[in-house]
Amino acid sequence: MKTFVKISLWVLAVAALIAIPASEGRIFDSVKDMLGGGPPAEAALKDIAHSPAAEPLPVNKTALAPAVPEAQAEAAKEGFERGLKCFQDEKYSEAWKEWLAAEKLDPNNMDIRTGLKRLESISPKTRPE
Numbered sequence: 001m002k003t004f005v006k007i008s009l010w011v012l013a014v015a016a017l018i019a020i021p022a023s024e025g026r027i028f029d030s031v032k033d034m035l036g037g038g039p040p041a042e043a044a045l046k047d048i049a050h051s052p053a054a055e056p057l058p059v060n061k062t063a064l065a066p067a068v069p070e071a072q073a074e075a076a077k078e079g080f081e082r083g084l085k086c087f088q089d090e091k092y093s094e095a096w097k098e099w100l101a102a103e104k105l106d107p108n109n110m111d112i113r114t115g116l117k118r119l120e121s122i123s124p125k126t127r128p129e
Helices: 002-022 026-034 070-088 092-105 110-122
Strands: none
Touching: 070 092, 070 110, 092 110
């Protein structure tokens, strides 16, 4: 079976090599142009001057906020750790309060964001309003 596949591939390769000169080299030139061997085909060029401007990118609501002062980031880390202790003790409403307060201090802290997402999936009803 392997021999049959190898022979079939060789036959196809030879047929392709025979077809290139038969098409007056146009196939070869097209492939060469696509691989950077020459200028792009006329159809591949765009009229950039008359193209419409790109739509503005949507605002990413999960984008990071500006950096916070180190003392504020440290306070947020401590709040996260208090919230983590509450979470481990299954005191979810207290964990919500700690992590939401910590998130206000440092919205860039990915541990806090992850903890809040986990709380949302485990206990959304305990989230304070």
